[in-house]
Amino acid sequence: MAYTVGQVAKAARVTVRTLHHYDGIGLLSPSGRTPAGYRRYDDADLERLQHIRFYRELGFPLEEIAVILDDPDADPAAHLRRQHDLLSGRIGKLQEMVAAIEIAMEARRMEINLTPEERFEVFGDADPEEHAEEARQRWGDTEAYRVSTRRAASYSKEDWLRIKTEQDNWGRRIVAALTAGTPADSAEAMALAEEHRQLIVRWFYDCSYEVHTGLADMYLADPRFTAYYEKIAPGLAEYLAEAIHANAISRA
Amino acid sequence: MAYTVGQVAKAARVTVRTLHHYDGIGLLSPSGRTPAGYRRYDDADLERLQHIRFYRELGFPLEEIAVILDDPDADPAAHLRRQHDLLSGRIGKLQEMVAAIEIAMEARRMEINLTPEERFEVFGDADPEEHAEEARQRWGDTEAYRVSTRRAASYSKEDWLRIKTEQDNWGRRIVAALTAGTPADSAEAMALAEEHRQLIVRWFYDCSYEVHTGLADMYLADPRFTAYYEKIAPGLAEYLAEAIHANAISRA
DNA sequence: CTCCGGCCTGCCGCGACGTGAGGGTCAAGC
DNA sequence: GCTTGACCCTCACGTCGCGGCAGGCCGGAG
Structure with missing residues (x-):
């Protein structure tokens, strides 16, 4: 099986120029040439290219890729x-x-x-970097993003007031449940957890049950968030977290 | 809160040169200068830088980041x-x-x-690209990689023979179980599934229960793999997949 | 007053290609 | 046999996102 640059480029989704470049620096030289000087790639070349593409996607410099691929131990x-x-x-x-x-x-x-x-x-300590082709296609100009943008951009003063009222209302009810000794895995507590989630979904962002339990764990792990709830009522952070977990499990 | 280039660079883990560059192209110009001409960054600048860094890590070109960040709708x-x-x-x-x-x-x-x-x-159709700092640190020269490399590199002819024997042996036993009508969720079938996993772990790669169930699904979804097992015995692909699932669940 | 570390503004360089320019090749159809 | 259009070749310069250095100006500590 022999392929021309164009065929290889198409299959591997790279440009012909890239293949020329790889040939130029000796990273991937086609296994042969036609009498006319056309590059001819074979299956082994394709396999090598596949690996090159892979490491390249993960950000390795070409020089390093050459070392990796030419390692006789691997x-x-x-x-x-x-x-x-x-x-x-x-x-x-x-x-x-x-x-x-x-x-x-x-x-x-x-x-x-x-x-x-x-x-x-x-x-942290590392630093990826990606070519945003996909990102651009997905977000550069899609309707989804426009909508998502609008949602928060258009909060008016009244909206904020409304949000605050809803949150306070919810807060009072969950504190009541907590002080009344209602178990965190009771239907009532779970309903309050669900309301908490709905509140986030309605006003802020799309919060799946999975994300929600993640938040619950965070409320306990991160002192800033723990403090936020503990200031409302002692024991509330843990109570809410438990209720969220119970609610998520029951919905699964 | 005002910061110098050096302080900002350290906090954001970028070089001073990068900040100069961002200033130069107008992507992030410090909110002020000292009488001596020193750049002074404030908290808002830091927030902007954080977003720049984020989109940069995901591979967006600087020009596009500017557009995104200056979008009044967002x-x-x-x-x-x-x-x-x-x-x-x-x-x-x-x-x-x-x-x-x-x-x-x-x-x-x-x-x-x-x-x-x-x-x-x-x-697929996209193409990330990352700066391999992390990759290099993690794999460029670690012991783990050397070990991992050796494992397969050093297979001798006898090893391959041994592997084949073990696989054949296992194959005969699972076919026997299948034809005998042993249920796929029986202890025996599960033991055979576990043996299958162990075989992979011992000779090929680290296969967690999660990966193992993934393989099971693939055996059914991908005709090439289905054919491989069906050729050994009709119904084997499904039987094995079911046993693997049962085994994974029981170990969780 | 003198260091030393930090800041400034150029400016050249590099990696991994992109993008032509200028020209040969090849198979298909007339 | 000849044209046509798609594909191939080799230079060679351009781009992006900085890295790195030169040459010089602050600024606080001793």
Whole structure:
């Protein structure tokens, strides 16, 4: 099986120029040429390109990729394992960022404001960087984003007042439940947890049950959020967290 | 709160040069200067920088970030929502890649070989790109990778023979269980599923219960893998998948 | 008053291609 | 056999997001 640059480019979703570049720096030289000087790639070349693309997507510089691929100690299976581990790591990092965003969202909602140092904690110690083709397509000009934008942008003074009233109302009722000794896994407490979630969904952001339990855990783990609830009523943070968990489980 | 370039750089983990650059292109100009011409950043500048860093990490070009941040329709909460969605998308994509890697691993293990087109299916239609600082630190020179590399690199002819024998042995026993009508959720079938997992762990790669059930689903979803098992014995793919699920649940 | 660390403004360089310019190649259809 | 259009070739300069250095100006500590 022999392929021309164009065919390879199309299959691998890179430009012809990129293949020329890889050839130029000796990272991926086609296994042969036609009499006319056309590049001819074979299956082995394609496999190599696949690996190049993979490491490139994870941000490795070309020079380093050359080293990795030419390592005589690493066979294909080893590459797959390595790639699997790299991906897991990346996912973990992104999940941390998601968690950080959720914290920031809740912080806003509760009007806790983060210190400058806290703002950058998210970025930990590493620094990916991606080519935003997908991002642009998905968010650059979609209706979804416009809608999502409008939702918060258009809060008026009355809206804010309404939100505050609803929250206070909910607050009074859950404190009542807590002081009355209503169990956190009772139908009443669960209903209040669900109301809490609905409140977030209606006014702030889309909060799935999964995200909601994540928030619950955070209320206990993060002293700023714990303090917020404990100031309303001692024991409320834990009570709410428990109710949220119970509610989420019952809906699953 | 006013900060110097150096302080901001340290907090945000960027270089002073980067801040100069952002100033130069007008993306982030400090809110003021000292009489001597020193840049002075305030809290609002920091917040803006945080967002810049975020979108940058997701690969947006600076020009586009400027557009996003200067959009009068998007308030801070909208940005958080957008960022949350972007992250979810990225994670989803990485998870697809993980799945693809797992397929490739299993394909190797079963000696099914993928066509060139299949090799690049992983890359779908987008193309991230990350700066591999983290990757390098984690994998460039760690012991873990060396070990992981060695495992497969050092398979000898006898090893391969041994692997084949073990697999055949296991195959005969599960076919026996299937034809004998042993239920897939019986202790015996589950033990065979566990053995299947152990076989992968011992010789190929680290296969958690989660990954294992993922494989099980794949055996049913992907005709190539289904065929592999169905050729051994009709109904085996489904039988094994069911046993794997039962086994995973019982161990959770 | 003198350091030393931090700040300033240029300005050149680099990695990984993008983007033509200028020209040869090849298969299909007339 | 000849044209046409898609595809290929090799330079070679342009771009983006900074890195890094030169040459010089602050500013507080000793």
